[in-house]
Amino acid sequence: xxxxxxxxxxxxxxxxxxxxxxxxxxxxxxxxxxxxxxxxxxxxxxxxxxxxxxxxxxxxxxxxxxxxxxxxxxxxxxxxxxxxxxxxxxxxxxxxxxxxxxxxxxxxxxxxxxxxxxxxxxxxxxxxxxxxxxxxxxxxxxxxxxxxxxxxxxxxxxxxxxxxxxxxxxxxxxxxxxxxxxxxxxxxxxxxxxxxxxxxxxxxxxxxxxxxxxxxxxxxxxxxxxxxxxxxxxxxxxxxxxxxxxxxxxxxxxxxxxxxxxxxxxxxxxxxxxxxxxxxxxxxxxxxxxxxxxxxxxxxxxxxxxxxxxxxxxxxxxxxxxxxxxxxxxxxxxxxxxxxxxxxxxxxxxxxxxxxxxxxxxxxxxxxxxxxxxxxxxxxxxxxxxxxxxxxxxxxxxxxxxxxxxxxxxxxxxxxxxxxxxxxxxxxxxxxxxxxxxxxxxxxxxxxxxxxxxxxxxxxxxxxxxxxxx
Amino acid sequence: xxxxxxxxxxxxxxxxxxxxxxxxxxxxxxxxxxxxxxxxxxxxxxxxxxxxxxxxxxxxxxxxxxxxxxxxxxxxxxxxxxxxxxxxxxxxxxxxxxxxxxxxxxxxxxxxxxxxxxxxxxxxxxxxxxxxxxxxxxxxxxxxxxxxxxxxxxxxxxxxxxxxxxxxxxxxxxxxxxxxxxxxxxxxxxxxxxxxxxxxxxxxxxxxxxxxxxxxxxxxxxxxxxxxxxxxxxxxxxxxxxxxxxxxxxxxxxxxxxxxxxxxxxxxxxxxxxxxxxxxxxxxxxxxxxxxxxxxxxxxxxxxxxxxxxxxxxxxxxxxxxxxxxxxxxxxxxxxxxxxxxxxxxxxxxxxxxxxxxxxxxxxxxxxxxxxxxxxxxxxxxxxxxxxxxxxxxxxxxxxxxxxxxxxxxxxxxxxxxxxxxxxxxxxxxxxxxxxxxxxxxxxxxxxxxxxxxxxxxxxxxxxxxxxxxxxxxxxxxxxxxx
Numbered sequence: 006x007x008x009x010x011x012x013x014x015x016x017x018x019x020x021x022x023x024x025x026x027x028x029x030x031x032x033x034x035x036x037x038x039x040x041x042x043x044x045x046x047x048x049x050x051x052x053x054x055x056x057x058x059x060x061x062x063x064x065x066x067x068x069x070x071x072x073x074x075x076x077x078x079x080x081x082x083x084x085x086x087x088x089x090x091x092x093x094x095x096x097x098x099x100x101x102x103x104x105x106x107x108x109x110x111x112x113x114x115x116x117x118x119x120x121x122x123x124x125x126x127x128x129x130x131x132x133x134x135x136x137x138x139x140x141x142x143x144x145x146x147x148x149x150x151x152x153x154x155x156x157x158x159x160x161x162x163x164x165x166x167x168x169x170x171x172x173x174x175x176x177x178x179x180x181x182x183x184x185x186x187x188x189x190x191x192x193x194x195x196x197x198x199x200x201x202x203x204x205x206x207x208x209x210x211x212x213x214x215x216x217x218x219x220x221x222x223x224x225x226x227x228x229x230x231x232x233x234x235x236x237x238x239x240x241x242x243x244x245x246x247x248x249x250x251x252x253x254x255x256x257x258x259x260x261x262x263x264x265x266x267x268x269x270x271x272x273x274x275x276x277x278x279x280x281x282x283x284x285x286x287x288x289x290x291x292x293x294x295x296x297x298x299x300x301x302x303x304x305x306x307x308x309x310x311x312x313x314x315x316x317x318x319x320x321x322x323x324x325x326x327x328x329x330x331x332x333x334x335x336x337x338x339x340x341x342x343x344x345x346x347x348x349x350x351x352x353x354x355x356x357x358x359x360x361x362x363x364x365x366x367x368x369x370x371x372x373x374x375x376x377x378x379x380x381x382x383x384x385x386x387x388x389x390x391x392x393x394x395x396x397x398x399x400x401x402x403x404x405x406x407x408x409x410x411x412x413x414x415x416x417x418x419x420x421x422x423x424x425x426x427x428x429x430x431x432x433x434x435x436x437x438x439x440x441x442x443x444x445x446x447x448x449x450x451x452x453x454x455x456x457x458x459x460x461x462x463x464x465x466x467x468x469x470x471x472x473x474x475x
Numbered sequence: 476x477x478x479x480x481x482x483x484x485x486x487x488x489x490x491x492x493x494x495x496x497x498x499x500x501x502x503x504x505x506x507x508x509x510x511x512x513x514x515x516x517x518x519x520x521x522x523x524x525x526x527x528x529x530x531x532x533x534x535x536x537x538x539x540x541x542x543x544x545x546x547x548x549x550x551x552x553x554x555x556x557x558x559x560x561x562x563x564x565x566x567x568x569x570x571x572x573x574x575x576x577x578x579x580x581x582x583x584x585x586x587x588x589x590x591x592x593x594x595x596x597x598x599x600x601x602x603x604x605x606x607x608x609x610x611x612x613x614x615x616x617x618x619x620x621x622x623x624x625x626x627x628x629x630x631x632x633x634x635x636x637x638x639x640x641x642x643x644x645x646x647x648x649x650x651x652x653x654x655x656x657x658x659x660x661x662x663x664x665x666x667x668x669x670x671x672x673x674x675x676x677x678x679x680x681x682x683x684x685x686x687x688x689x690x691x692x693x694x695x696x697x698x699x700x701x702x703x704x705x706x707x708x709x710x711x712x713x714x715x716x717x718x719x720x721x722x723x724x725x726x727x728x729x730x731x732x733x734x735x736x737x738x739x740x741x742x743x744x745x746x747x748x749x750x751x752x753x754x755x756x757x758x759x760x761x762x763x764x765x766x767x768x769x770x771x772x773x774x775x776x777x778x779x780x781x782x783x784x785x786x787x788x789x790x791x792x793x794x795x796x797x798x799x800x801x802x803x804x805x806x807x808x809x810x811x812x813x814x815x816x817x818x819x820x821x822x823x824x825x826x827x828x829x830x831x832x833x834x835x836x837x838x839x840x841x842x843x844x845x846x847x848x849x850x851x852x853x854x855x856x857x858x859x860x861x862x863x864x865x866x867x868x869x870x871x872x873x874x875x876x877x878x879x880x881x882x883x884x885x886x887x888x889x890x891x892x893x894x895x896x897x898x899x900x901x902x903x904x905x906x907x908x909x910x911x912x913x914x915x916x917x918x919x920x921x922x923x924x925x926x927x928x929x930x931x932x933x934x935x936x937x938x939x940x941x942x943x944x945x946x947x948x949x950x951x952x953x954x955x956x957x958x
Contacts (some may be wrong), residue, residue, distance in 0.1 A: 044574045048791050050567070051554040051576060051673045055709045085787050085834070089807060094790025139807075141795075270834035272843060275680035275784055277709050 007202040008237075010230045011210075012165060012195060013121075013157035016172060017150050018182045019128065019190035020063045026127045026149035027054030027097065034188055038133070038142035046147035048092030053276050056081070060149040061104065061280060063181040064125045065290050067151055068105025070179045070297055071120050071172075077282040079104050081125075081274040086267050089141055090130040098126035098152075100271040104280075110155075110171050111299055118168050119156030126150050145189075151181075157196065157207065162223040162230075169193060169219050174298045177361065178323050186217050193222055198243070199233045208233070209243040213250050213257055225250040229257050301326060309339050318347050324363035325350075331369035337376035341389070345376065349393045366400030367393070374403045385454075417465075420457070424469040427452040435474055446470065476660070476910070476942045476949050478692035479639050480545055482958050487534055487544045494530040494544030498523050498588050500956050501546045505590065505637050508954055511618070514631040516551055516609045517559040517592040530586035541696045543586030548638040550626050551592040552599055553684065554673035555579055558589075562675050563607040564597045566792045566818025568799040576673020577708065578642060578684050578701045585700055590638055594628025597820045598789065599649055599677040601625050602889050603882045606822040611879060615952045616658055616918060620876040623656030625649040629687045630657040636955020640697050641687040646678045647777050648871075648896025650685045651908035655871035655921020658910045658950025660938070661687045662694040665929050666903030667712040669698075670705030676788040678781035679710075681900040689949050691909065691942040695719040695935045702931075719932045723940035726759035730937075731864030735770040736895060740873045747912040747920045748870055754946050755868075765860040765867070769853045770898055776853060777897040778890065779833050779846035786830025792818065850901050857902045861927040866937050870895050871908040871921030895923065905931040907938045909947045919950050 025032055028045035045052045068075055082100035108120035130146035132139055153172065159165050173184040173191065184191040198210035213229060216222045228250075233243055248257040296304070298320055305316040319325055325346060332342050350367070354360045375396070379389040384407060392406045399405075427449045428435055437445035446467075453466045486492045502520050509515050523546060530544035549555065552562045554572040561567040575583070583589075596606040604627025605611040612628045614620040615635035622631045626643025630653035633641050643650040645663040654661025663685045674684055686697035695718075704713040732752065737745055756762050794800035794814030801813035819827070833842035860867065872892055882889035899906040904925055911922035926934040941947035 044572070047796070049554075049572060049574065050560070050562075050570070050791065050797075051552075051572065051675045052574070053672050053708050053710075055707060083787050085790060087790060087793065087811065089793075089795055092791060092796065094793065095787050268836050270787070270831065270836075270839075272783060272787070272834055272839075275678075275710075276676075 006238075008199040008230075008234050009202055009204075010160050010197065010199055010226070011157050011207055012159040012197045012226060014153075014155045014159065014165065014168065015194040015196070016153040016155070016169065017192050017194075018067070018153060018172075018176055018184060020060055020149040020151060021180065021182050022057060022059040022063060022149055024057060024059075025147035026057050026060045026125070027147055030147065032148045034190070036144050038140065039144065041144040042146060047143050048094075054097060054274075056277050056280065057149065060125055061282065062286075062290060063149070064104050064123060064151045065282070065287060066179045066294065067153070067176060067181050068108060068123050069287075069291050069294060070175050071105075071108040071110055071123070071153070073105035073108030073120055073123060075105055075282065075287050076102055077284060077287065078102075078279060079282075080279045081277050082271045083274050084126075085270040088129070089139070090132050090146070092130065092143065092146065096127060096129065097274050097277070099124035110168060110175070112164060112167050112171065116158075116164070118158045118164070121154040121156055123151050123153050126152060157198075162226040165195070165226055166219050166223050169222060171298075174321060178295060178298055186219065189217060192217050195222060195226060195229075197226060197229050197233070199230060199237070208237075209245050211243065211246050211248050211257075213248045214260065216250060221250060221252055224255055225257060228255055232257065295323070309333075311339060311343050315343050315347055318351070319343060322360045322363060325360060328363065328369050328372070332373040332376060335370060335373035337373040338380040341376045341379045341386070342372070344386075345372075345389060345393055349390045350397060353394075353397050365397045367396050371396060371402050378403070378407065420465060421469055423453055423456045424449075424466050424473060426456070428470065428473050438474060476690040476692075476945075476947055478696070479689045479958070480541060480693045480696050483545055483639055484539075484541055484543070487530075488539060494527040494534065494586075494588060495524065497544065497956075498527040498546050498590075501590055501637065504955050508635060508637060511613065512615060512631055512635055512637070513610055513612045514593055514622075514628045514635065514637055515548065515591040516563060516594045516607070516628065517561070519555070519558050519589050519591045522558060523588050523590050526583065526586070526588040530588060533586045540585045540700070542582065542700050544588060545639045546588040546590045547582070548590050548593045548629055548632050548641045549576075549579060550629055550641070550643045551595050552644060552675040552677075553579060553592075553642060554675065555589070555592070559592060560675065561592075561608075562598045563595050563609055564818065564820065564823065565608045566794075566799050566814065567797070568818075570798050572673075574673070577670035577705045579673065581701055587700075593626070593632055593641060596625035596627070596649075597823050598675070598785070599625040599644060599646055600785070600822050600826050602648070602652060602892055603877060604628065604653070605879070605882060606820055608820060613879070614657055614876050616950045617876070617916070619879055620918065621656065621879055621882070623653030623872070623876060625653070626661075626687060627653045627656075630654050630659055630661065633657070633659045633687050633689055634950055635952050636957060640689070640693055642684055642697070642701070643687050644674055644677075644682055644684050645896075645900065646681045646683075646781055647893050647900050650687060651871050651896050651906060651921065651923060652893070654687050655908045655910075655919060656876040658913075658919030659687055659689055660691055660694050660907065660909050660949070661685070661921075662698060662907045662935070663899060663905065664698060664702060664931050665905045666900075667710050668702050668714050668905070668929070668931060670701075670703075670708040670711045672705055672707040672711075676784070678784040679788060680784060681777070681781055683900070691907070691935060691938045691947075692721060694907065695721055695939075698931065698935070714929070715932070719935055721936055721939040723936065723943040725755055725937060725940045728755070728760040728866065728937060729763050729864040730755055730760050731763050731765040731860055731867040733765045733767045733770065733860060733867060733869065735767050736867075736869035738771075739894075740870050741914075743914045744870050744873065744875070744920050748868065748922050751911050751922055751941065751946060752868055754944070755940065758940065758944075763864045765863050767856045767860050767898075769849070769856040771894075772849045773853050773898040773901045774891065774894050776846045776849045776901055777893065778829070779842050780850065780901075782826045782830035783834050783843050783846075784830070786827045786834065789819075789823070789827055794818070853898055854902045857898065857904065858927065865926070865930075866934060867923075867925040869923045869925060871923045872896070875914045875916070875918035875920060899923075899925055902928075904928060905934045907934050909938050909941055910949055911947060
C-alpha cells in the first residue's frame with residue numbers, strides 16, 4: 006500500500022528587535038552568561054512585564070508578509086509550566102487570540118502551505134550542564150519569538166525544506182529576523198503522520214521537537230515517515246508522542262507520550278492590558294513592506310528579462326538586489342549589471358552569509374558608472390570584470406582604474422596602425438583565415454586587444470582587419 | 476482625626492525636631508513595644524537613619540515635601556533593594572531583592588524614612604494576619620484580638636503610633652479590613668492609579684498598593700506621593716496632576732446605599748453606619764437607595780480569580796534562585812517539591828491548589844471562565860449604581876476584630892468576612908475605610924466609602940467631611956510616638 010505523508014510545522018523565529026519582549030535588555034546573541042538580563046527577565050519577585058511595541062510591529066510584518074489577517078484586538082496569555090530555564094514558571098505567550106491568522110506561503114510549484122497562526126511569545130533561558138552541575142544562563146530569556154504554525158499541508162521532506170527556506174527568505178527580506186538555525190534564531194517542531202493513499206482521515210501524529218537544521222528536518226521526516234509505515238504495516242498503532250531526533254543515529258526516540266502531556270493552564274496574562282492596534286498602524290506597516298521574494302523573482306524574469314538561472318542567484322539576497330536595483334535606477338543596463346554581480350562580485354562572496362550581508366566596498370553609484378562604460382562599448386566586458394574585481398578589493402572609484410583618456414576611444418589612424426601590425430605579425434593566421442578558417446581571426450583580435458589594453462571595442466578593429474586582409 | 480504627617484512635618488520644617496531625632500524616637504518605641512505587638516517583622520533602622528540624614532539635608536536645603544523626614548513602614552511584600560522582602564513566608568527566607576518597588580523609589584526620592592517591613596498574612600492570603608510565618612501581630616486596641624489582614628502589621632503599627640503611616644496592599648480588602656479592625660484609615664486607590672511594580676503578586680488583576688494612616692488628610696498626602704503612571708507597570712495609568720484637595724464638600728452629594736451590602740451585617744455595625752449616613756444627610760447630602768444584586772457573586776468570583784492568578788504567580792518560588800531551599804534532595808524535581816512542601820504555609824497551599832484546579836483543562840470553563848464573566852456582571856452593576864449616585868457607603872466588614880485563633884477553626888466564616896471588601900477589587904474601584912464608632916467591646920467599626928473608577932479624589936474628599944466634623948475618630952492607644 007502507498008502512504009501519503011502529512012506534515013505541519015511549528016516554526017519559532019527570534020525577532021531581531023534591539024531589546025527583549027518585556028524589558029530593556031539587549032537581545033544580542035552570546036555574551037557572558039547572565040550578563041544580558043535584569044530583574045524583569047529573570048522573573049524576580051514583584052517585577053512586571055511591559056510589552057515591547059516593536060515586537061508587535063515585527064510580528065505584524067511577518068503576518069502581512071505571509072498573507073495573514075491581523076487581529077487588531079489581541080491579548081497575551083500565560084502558559085504555566087515549571088522548568089528551571091523558565092524563571093517565572095510561566096511563559097508569556099498567546100493562546101486563543103493570536104496576533105496573525107489564516108495566511109500562506111507559496112512554493113515554487115504554486116502550491117500554498119497554509120499558515121494557521123502566528124503568535125508572539127518570550128524565549129526561555131538555557132541550561133548548561135558542566136562537570137556534574139547544571140547552570141542556568143538567562144541571557145536568552147525574554148528574547149522575543151514568533152511561532153509560525155502551518156496547516157498540515159506539507160506532503161514531502163522536499164516541500165518541508167522549501168517551506169522553511171521560503172520562510173527564512175521572507176523573514177530576512179522584511180528584516181524581522183536573521184533566521185540562523187545554527188544560532189537558534191530559527192527552530193522547527195515537525196508534526197507528522199501518514200495515511201493510506203485515498204484515505205480521508207488523518208493518521209495519528211507524532212511531533213519531532215526542536216529541529217535546528219533544514220537537512221535534519223528532511224532526514225528526520227524521511228525516517229519518521231518510514232517508521233510510521235513500518236509500524237502500521239506490521240499491525241501496530243502509532244502512539245501520539247513528542248519525539249527527539251538524534252542527529253548521529255538519524256533516528257527518532259520518544260520524549261513523552263500524550264498520557265504525560267502537560268496541562269499548561271493557559272489564562273489571560275493579567276499584567277499586560279489588551280493590545281489594541283489601530284487599523285492605520287497595520288496599513289502603515291503594510292505600506293512599509295518591501296517587495297517580497299516571490300514577487301521580485303517574478304519581476305526579474307518577466308519584466309527585466311533576466312534569465313531565470315541568474316534571477317534565482319540574485320533574488321535570495323535582498324542587499325544584492327537593492328544594490329543591483331539602485332544601479333539600474335542610475336542607468337546601468339540590466340544584463341551587464343547582473344552578469345557582473347554574479348560573475349565577478351559573487352566570487353568574492355563565498356558563503357551564503359557573505360552574500361546575505363553583501364559587505365563589499367563598491368557603491369551602486371560606482372557600479373553604475375562602470376556598467377555604463379561597458380554598455381556604451383567604451384570598455385569591453387573583460388576590462389569591466391577586471392576593474393570591478395579590483396574595486397571590490399580596494400574600494401576605489403572607477404576613475405582610479407580607467408582614466409578619461411583611456412576611454413576616449415582610439416584614434417582611427419592609430420587603430421589602423423595597430424591592426425596593420427597584427428596582420429604583419431600573424432601571417433599564418435591570415436593565411437588560415439583566407440583559406441576559410443574563420444576562427445583564425447581571433448589571433449588577430451588577441452593581438453589588438455593586447456596592444457590597446459582592451460580600450461578598443463572589437464567591432465572597429467574587426468572591420469579594419471578584414472579590410473586589410475582583403 | 477488629625478493629620479499626624481502634617482503635625483510632624485511642621486515640627487521638622489520649623490527645625491524644632493530633626494528627622495533623625497524623630498526617627499530615633501520611633502526606633503525606641505518600636506524596640507519597646509514591637510516584641511509584643513509583632514507589627515514589624517524586619518527592622519530597617521540603619522536604612523531609616525540614612526534616610527533621616529538625607530531628609531534633614533533636604534529640609535535644610537528647602538527641598539522638603541510633605542513626607543520628607545517622616546518615618547513609615549512598608550508591608551513585607553513590597554520590594555526593597557538590599558532589604559528583606561519575604562511576604563512573611565518561609566519560602567522567601569532571606570530574600571533581599573536587588574531593585575526597588577516604584578512606590579519605595581518615589582517615597583525615598585521625597586525623603587521618606589523606612590523603619591521596617593510589617594507583618595502580613597503569608598503572601599497576603601488571609602483576613603487576620605495569622606497565616607504569617609512570623610506569627611500574628613496583635614491588635615493594639617485589644618491584644619487578645621487580631622489586627623485583621625492581610626496588611627495587619629501596617630494597621631497595627633499605625634494604630635500603636637509605631638509609624639506615621641504604612642503602605643499596604645489590597646487584593647480583596649487587605650488594606651481596608653485591618654484598618655477597620657484597628658480603628659485607622661485605609662485607602663485602596665483605583666486599580667492602576669498606583670504602580671504595582673515591586674509588589675510581590677498575589678492576584679495581579681486585583682492587587683493594589685495604598686496607604687494606611689491616622690487620618691484622611693494623611694491618606695491623601697501619601698496617595699499623592701505614590702500615585703501616577705509608571706513605565707514599569709503596563710497596567711498603571713495617569714492620575715490627575717496636582718495635589719488632592721480636601722474640602723469636605725458633601726452638600727448635594729449623592730450617597731448610594733445598597734441593601735445588599737447590609738445583609739448579614741451585625742446590628743451594631745449597621746447602626747454605626749446608619750448614624751454616619753444620617754450625619755452626611757444633615758450636611759446636605761442626598762441618600763439614594765440602589766441595588767447591586769450581583770454583589771453576592773463577588774466573593775466566589777474573587778476566590779476563583781485571586782487563587783487562579785496566585786497559583787501562577789507563586790509558581791516561581793522553587794528554591795532555585797532565591798529564598799528557602801530544602802536540604803537533602805535527590806533531583807531538581809525533588810528539591811522543588813520539598814522546598815515548596817516545607818516553604819509554603821497551609822493557607823497558601825490551599826489557595827495554590829484551588830487556583831490550579833480552576834485553571835485545569837476540563838474545569839477552566841466551569842470555574843475560571845465563568846468567574847470572569849460574572850466579574851463583568853459585578854463591574855457593570857457597580858457602574859450602573861454609580862449612574863444614580865456619586866459614592867456608595869457600606870460597612871468595611873460584617874464584624875469587628877475576631878479573637879486571636881478564632882479564624883483557624885472557622886475558615887469559611889473568615890472567607891465570608893471579605894464579602895464587603897472584595898466587590899471593589901473585582902471592579903477595580905477606589906474605596907476608603909474610616910473609623911465609624913466602636914462596638915460593645917470597644918472594638919472599632921469601619922465604614923467604606925466607595926467611588927467609581929478614578930474618582931479617588933472624591934472618595935477622599937467625602938471621607939474628609941467626617942474627619943473635619945470629628946465624626947470619625949481613630950482608635951486611641953497608649954504608647955508610641957505621640958505629638
